[in-house]
Amino acid sequence: MRRGDDEKWVTLSGMGWLTPFVVVSPILLTLAVTNGVHITAILARRFALPWVIVLSLGAGAVAFGLVVLVLRLLVPPVRVNPGAGLLRAGRRTFSYEDVTAAQLVVGTSKTRRNLNLVLRSSRGRRAAILVRDGKGRTLTAEESRLVVDLIGRSNIAMPTSPDDPTGAFARYNFPGNVTKADALALVEHPPTFSDPLPIPPVV
Numbered sequence: 001m002r003r004g005d006d007e008k009w010v011t012l013s014g015m016g017w018l019t020p021f022v023v024v025s026p027i028l029l030t031l032a033v034t035n036g037v038h039i040t041a042i043l044a045r046r047f048a049l050p051w052v053i054v055l056s057l058g059a060g061a062v063a064f065g066l067v068v069l070v071l072r073l074l075v076p077p078v079r080v081n082p083g084a085g086l087l088r089a090g091r092r093t094f095s096y097e098d099v100t101a102a103q104l105v106v107g108t109s110k111t112r113r114n115l116n117l118v119l120r121s122s123r124g125r126r127a128a129i130l131v132r133d134g135k136g137r138t139l140t141a142e143e144s145r146l147v148v149d150l151i152g153r154s155n156i157a158m159p160t161s162p163d164d165p166t167g168a169f170a171r172y173n174f175p176g177n178v179t180k181a182d183a184l185a186l187v188e189h190p191p192t193f194s195d196p197l198p199i200p201p202v203v
Contacts, residue, residue: 008081008083008084009079009080009081009088010079010080010081010082010143010146011077011078011079012077012078012079012080012129012130012139012143012146012147013139013140013143076089076090077089078127078128078129080146080147080150082146082149082150085097085153087099087119087127087150088127089125089126089127089128092125094121094123094125096150096153096154097153097154097155098121098122098123098125098155099119099120099121099150099151099154099155099156100120100121100122100154100155100156100157101119101120101156101157101158101159101177102117102118102119102120102151102154102156102177102178102179102180102182102183103117103118103120103176103177103178104116104117104118104131104176104177104178104182104186104197104198104199105117105118105128105176106197106199107134109134111193112134112135112193113132113134113193114132114133114134115130115131115132115133115186115190115191115197116128116129116130116131117129117130117131117178117183117186117187119150119151119154119156129147129187131186131187131190131191132190132191132192136192138190139187139190144187144188147187148184148187148188151180151183151184151187152184154180156179156180156183157179157180158170158171158174158177158178158179159173159174159177161173171199171200172200175199175200176199177199178198178199179198182198185198186198
């Protein structure tokens with residue numbers, strides 16, 4: 001956790017550099033590998049093997065760097081200002097009260113699981129907050145306290161739809177979303193790999 005120069009803004013730590021891939025789209029890695037193999041096959045028809053290796057590695061490094069940069073802009077680190085009740089993700093700032101929805105984003109492998117809580121405002125702004133990463137890291141105790149305060153002052157609720165105005169089937173219509181109570185529990189007691197999650201399992 002880092003405090004801003006004015007001692008009002010606090011930058012939440014813990015977000016790994018791969019988090020944007022998890023938050024934005026789990027399919028990105030598959031697409032990158034598929035396209036990489038395709039490009040390598042094209043180069044192999046025109047260049048000798050050493051040049052194919054050099055060009056493939058160079059193109060892959062450049063593409064990977066650009067993707068990381070773009071995704072970092074899309075899912076930037078989060079800063080909070082508890083005194084003013086403000087939340088900042090990148091250049092976008094919104095109040096705690098503007099947060100109206102929370103979505104649990106899950107990335108899993110055979111032995112690891114990444115959990116991130118994406119807070120969304122009524123104007124479509126969002127901020128991704130670490131719950132627990134694949135190495136078991138969570139927010140610090142002070143950061144958790146700040147995020148609990150944020151959620152407590154928010155207006156998080158399950159979304160509704162015209163076909164379900166009361167939200168009776170919201171957990172199935174919006175399977176990634178969680179209630180305010182669920183969001184608080186996730187931050188206060190981050191689930192481990194074997195713990196159940198407050199969202200329906202992905203079939």
